[in-house]
Amino acid sequence: MKLLWFHLMPYTELPDDFREKNNSVWVDIPSRLFDPRRAHRMYNDFMDELEYAAETGFDGVCVNEHHSNGYGLMPSPNLVAATLARRTRHAAICVMGNSLALYNPPTRVAEEFAMLDCISGGRLIAGFPVGTPMDTCFAYGTNPSSLRDRYHEAHDLVIKAWTSPDPFAFNGRFNQQRYVNIWPRPVQQPHPPVWIPGGGSVETWRWCADMNYVYSYLSYYGYKAGAATMRGFWEEIKRLGKEPNPYRAGFLQFVGVAETREEAYRLYKEPAEYFYARCLHVDPRYATPPGYTSEATQRARVQSQVSLVAERSAASAAPTWDDILERGYVIIGSPDEVAEKIKEVATGLHVAHLMLLMQFGSMGKDLAQHNTRLFAERVLPQVTGLFDGEWEDQWWPKPMPEAARAPQPGLTP
């Protein structure tokens, strides 16, 4: 299986009374809470952490896009991905991803992703999220009623821009370009693997299956709450007559490793509580703009109750550390315990791309590094062979051969 190290880049110094004094961590979070000088340290720590994860042997590093968000400081994940393309050598660079409907023209995404694929020598995973309502409709003012149509048109345009050998004219509903001709072109042909972060919508599952893309369920509520969604996904894959290759799927999970479970309990309590109380303090008014959820999904939700957990209201009380653990939001334990749990999650959900959040909430660089090192040294070797020989990962980057690649960038003469 493949293990990817995912960074949200949360602002780590939201005040203790953040939840009581502020409406939401997202959309209308007060700008006075942002200290750029502190953020200088945070960004550099976070980028160190990502580079460290790549160095210690994780298969990939992930970044993602958020706007007006106190727990996601990457309006442009491509900026961070560019530094990772230079400072890492082997890890896949998973941009999870660019919210296509927000780019005007969307060929900007085709260009920047092609740049990243060139700089990294073909290590890019191209993530195409629709984007949350908070990011797209409220922070960026995109009309929720046409967001999905814009997204799909932008997707078609980007794929065509990557694959057409000649310049072409594009006349869409929302985008018109007389000359589409992107320079640079991606190293990976016909284009980098495409992964789709999505919620629990049937249309997304079908679309991923039709397009042969990876479906990634990025929930903050762990493997227990995610089970129903992943079961729905695999049932749909079966209905569509597709091969149930576990590499078709990605799943996000918080993990905290220590020498013992007791130590892990002590070490990760504060950052986890910070994340679930402050970072997920999202005003639910921003979660359901009219038209964001398709009518088919509205019907499916009423009928099946799938993904109600994903809509858990932030207005309810923050979960305690024991709640967080009991509900499986965060997996903690000794390396052996975590390895067992990871195997259980991967096989249980039938997911071979596991995206791990190992820095979360207010966690500092030392603890993030400790967590990452223990996992890389003592968990990774126990789980990495899972699914080997059974299934092939057709959705992993195909970099240029080592010998053909530019030498490792160095600062020393």
Next chain:
Amino acid sequence: MTAPASTPRERTVEVNGLPCRVWEQGQGEPLGYLAGFGGLAQWPPFLAKLAETRRVIAPSVPGFPGALGHNLLDSHLDWLLAVHELLRQAGLEGADLIGVSVGGALAADVAACWPGFVRRLVLIGALGLSDPERPMFDVFTCNAKTLPGVLCANPAAYLAQVKPARGSADIEWQIEQARAFEAAARILWPLGDTRLSKRLSRISAPALILWGEADRVVAPFYAQRFASGIGGKTQVKIVAGAGHQADLDAPDAVAESVLGFVGSGAAAAKPRARIAGTAAAKGRAKRPARAEKPGRRAKPRRPMPRRPAKRKGGRRS
């Protein structure tokens, strides 16, 4: 409530190849109605009151209850052409037209884009304009609990209006309401500004601008914006105690004002020179007259070729 719930006559017209429901009730001169948020779930007391003396015609705009096709409309021009076509097919060309909230934004725009198409215009808490200092309240962040109190001073008035006509807990009804809000969002997102301000001065129809005193969506301040922007004669009336969808909050008072302006029964055929019973007209300096103002034209336009001859004299000059 003044009038008991009654059943309107129903027919269907096609816009862009998709069905749109048209409800109507009463006899006499046609009086159009474009609903506000949520559209019409049932025939409301306000329209029943108007239908005592007028033939009230309420077409559903694409996406609103009984009408499909909102997701075919990408640009504001698409919307205006669809609404124009809907009104035309509903038999409202050259008729008096009432627009509430989002329906008000559309009614005003149709009056601006097709001078003469709307005979007398009534706007109730109309959207379409946006002042940077006082933007529209973000209706789209409301949930089922908060929405009625935002749209109406008396939340029960809104709830009575959107109550599903057939049995409760009907999934299709929930979807229909969600679709109506999506259609409104498609027109108004994110600020309720349809750039109507660029066209407002083109409105040459006489306009009555009604505003709920307690409008939480767009403050009564906007009534004056409409009044000073519209090219034709305008008058403003603030409806005491009413909220954004003032026709739901105060059906009797609003119906009385509307009928006082557009006339009832036979009186409606020929607009009266003066409107009784309404507050003083705007006190404002009119902007320089524009060429398309009817009073300035040597020959009024005749934009209603299909109307009976008697309509031609309907416009005040």
